Amino acid sequence: MTPKLEISGVRKAFDDKVVLEDIDLSVDQHDAVCLIGSSGSGKSTLLKCVNLLVPIDAGRIVFGGEEITGRDVNANDVRKSMGIVFQAFNLFPHMRVIDNITLAPRKVHGVSKEEATERAMSLLGRFDLADKAREYPDRLSGGQQQRVAIVRALAIDPEVMLFDEVTSALDPELIAEVLNVIRELKSEGMTMLIATHEMGFAKDVADRVCFLDAGVILEQGPPEQILGDPQQPRTRQFLQRIVEAGRM
Amino acid sequence: MSRPLDDVAGRGPGVLGPRPTRRRAREEGARGALIAFASTVLFFGLAVWAILSSPAWPKVQQQFFNPENFAEVFPDVLRGFWLDVRMFLIAEVIILAFSLMVAMIRALRGPAFLPLRILAVGYIDLIRGVPTLLLILILGFGVPALQLRGVPNSPIFWGLAALIISYSAYTAEVYRAGIESVHESQRMSARSLGLTQVQALRFVMVPQAIRNVIPALLNGFVSLQKDVALVYVLGVREGVREAQIYTAKTFNYTSYVVAAVLFLAVSVPVARFTDWYTERDRRRKQAVSV
Numbered sequence A: 001m002t003p004k005l006e007i008s009g010v011r012k013a014f015d016d017k018v019v020l021e022d023i024d025l026s027v028d029q030h031d032a033v034c035l036i037g038s039s040g041s042g043k044s045t046l047l048k049c050v051n052l053l054v055p056i057d058a059g060r061i062v063f064g065g066e067e068i069t070g071r072d073v074n075a076n077d078v079r080k081s082m083g084i085v086f087q088a089f090n091l092f093p094h095m096r097v098i099d100n101i102t103l104a105p106r107k108v109h110g111v112s113k114e115e116a117t118e119r120a121m122s123l124l125g126r127f128d129l130a131d132k133a134r135e136y137p138d139r140l141s142g143g144q145q146q147r148v149a150i151v152r153a154l155a156i157d158p159e160v161m162l163f164d165e166v167t168s169a170l171d172p173e174l175i176a177e178v179l180n181v182i183r184e185l186k187s188e189g190m191t192m193l194i195a196t197h198e199m200g201f202a203k204d205v206a207d208r209v210c211f212l213d214a215g216v217i218l219e220q221g222p223p224e225q226i227l228g229d230p231q232q233p234r235t236r237q238f239l240q241r242i243v244e245a246g247r248m
Numbered sequence B: 001m002s003r004p005l006d007d008v009a010g011r012g013p014g015v016l017g018p019r020p021t022r023r024r025a026r027e028e029g030a031r032g033a034l035i036a037f038a039s040t041v042l043f044f045g046l047a048v049w050a051i052l053s054s055p056a057w058p059k060v061q062q063q064f065f066n067p068e069n070f071a072e073v074f075p076d077v078l079r080g081f082w083l084d085v086r087m088f089l090i091a092e093v094i095i096l097a098f099s100l101m102v103a104m105i106r107a108l109r110g111p112a113f114l115p116l117r118i119l120a121v122g123y124i125d126l127i128r129g130v131p132t133l134l135l136i137l138i139l140g141f142g143v144p145a146l147q148l149r150g151v152p153n154s155p156i157f158w159g160l161a162a163l164i165i166s167y168s169a170y171t172a173e174v175y176r177a178g179i180e181s182v183h184e185s186q187r188m189s190a191r192s193l194g195l196t197q198v199q200a201l202r203f204v205m206v207p208q209a210i211r212n213v214i215p216a217l218l219n220g221f222v223s224l225q226k227d228v229a230l231v232y233v234l235g236v237r238e239g240v241r242e243a244q245i246y247t248a249k250t251f252n253y254t255s256y257v258v259a260a261v262l263f264l265a266v267s268v269p270v271a272r273f274t275d276w277y278t279e280r281d282r283r284r285k286q287a288v289s290v
Helices: A043-050 A075-079 A097-107 A113-126 A142-154 A172-187 A199-205 A223-228 A233-244 B003-009 B022-052 B057-064 B067-107 B111-128 B132-146 B155-181 B184-192 B197-234 B239-250 B254-289
Strands: A005-014 A017-027 A032-036 A058-063 A082-085 A160-164 A191-195 A208-213 A216-221
Touching: A005 A043, A017 A043, A017 A191, A017 A216, A032 A043, A032 A199, A043 A058, A043 A082, A043 A160, A043 A191, A075 B184, A082 A142, A097 A113, A097 A142, A097 B197, A113 A142, A142 A172, A172 A191, A172 A199, A199 A223, A208 A223, A208 A233, A216 A223, A216 A233, B057 B254, B067 B111, B067 B155, B067 B197, B067 B239, B067 B254, B111 B155, B132 B155, B132 B197, B155 B197, B184 B197, B197 B239, B197 B254, B239 B254
Parallel strands: A032 A191, A032 A208, A082 A160, A160 A191
Antiparallel strands: A005 A017, A005 A058, A208 A216
16 A cells, blocks of 8 residues: 655755755555654654645655655645644644634635534534634633644645644643644544654554654654654663653 | 742732732732822923923023923924825725735745736835935925826825825735735635635635734824825925925024924824733733633
8 A cells, every 4th residue: 555645755954054965755545653852853844745735855755656746746635635733832822722723624625614514513512612612712722722723734635644743842740632633633533644753542543653753753653652662762761760760 | 939929919828928918919019109290290390390490491491392482383383184084084085905915925825926926025025125215305396297197297196195005015014924824724724615716815814914014004194194294205295395385584583383282292192002812812812712
């Protein structure tokens, strides 16, 4: 079976600082792949490259059997079937929750207002947010905002979801509600690429874990192997520190 | 070391005595208001008295504040001023829309939009470098002199066109500052949802940008509301022109004061409103960020 998302030989440098070097990674349909590694290791940049928010310098990314990093690919078309959620939520503060969610379906996908609203309400209902539809984002807790951001990304019916450290900006007590949403998506078979610092969560949800260090994938494999019996000294050191910090 | 601070705050415990009760605070507030009132009355009373009792005052009053001249010229200046107001309203609406378009073009990214960006930047730089008055003279006298077929000859038309062209360049920069004040992550997340550049600007960046620059836009209102009078150089009989005609006939300057009073009657409320709005906006932002 061809992977849903296939990244090969991707390189990215900002000026002369190399952020990603020769990245090879693939995500099969219905799989969840977790990217772990310290801040600055390139996890976020890789996700932004996949969403075409950051152009790559070399290599290729194939999504659903089609190369999306070619010259005449329309990034807006690619993004029509890809959802991304950011660390800082990035909700639109001047719009109510419902309008945040229906904006892309209406303006990009040509869905009628009624239909978009109906679908948004059913998604909000599923994640216990139905009563927040008419609120502005600044009236919501961080966890609620991030769940709304996930709903906003889901509203376009994406084939793959990208999560960029979506719990890093949250108070500890609000992390679980967001992770549970992602777990639920996993159980429904959503294809996902997830950058995270939550190792316990990665262990549960990931089909494969990928350790990035200084822009290079040092090792990847099943979560038990990478998190339980890492081969690379750098991976061991990283996990050791996570354990010391009490986060695993 | 807490002593001076407590003193300033006026409710420090301990050192300087008991914390004031609410009643005492109220009494102090009332006393403050009384002092402010008394000092204000005293200050301006003295100032007015000094002016009125000066030996030059009768002459000044005769020249600038003559009630008879005031009554005589008021209807003419008011009629002219009404033209100013209408010109202002028309120009402002067009400026707000046109300059927003220029600012949006300037905010577009990517090599494909380079020619449009050059056009926008060139327009802004060029026009901001030329005195508004000069632009009014060039368009107001120059274009009608060409006697082109189908091109209007009205000085009001060309005067307004010059004002719109000039003010739009400044206003476009105000909008641009607003667009740049919206965090880049907003643009990024809009694009990640599949919105085009123009859609991201229109639905996400610009609505937030406008909120951020409303005080600056209102400031522009006040400025334009006065600058419409510049079209008098084209012979348009607006308020200032009417006042000047009267002065030329009578050698009395009360008509200018009439015009000034009319302009003030509009611009002072707008300026107060701007302050009030800015303050309210600032408080709201603080409330959110806490």
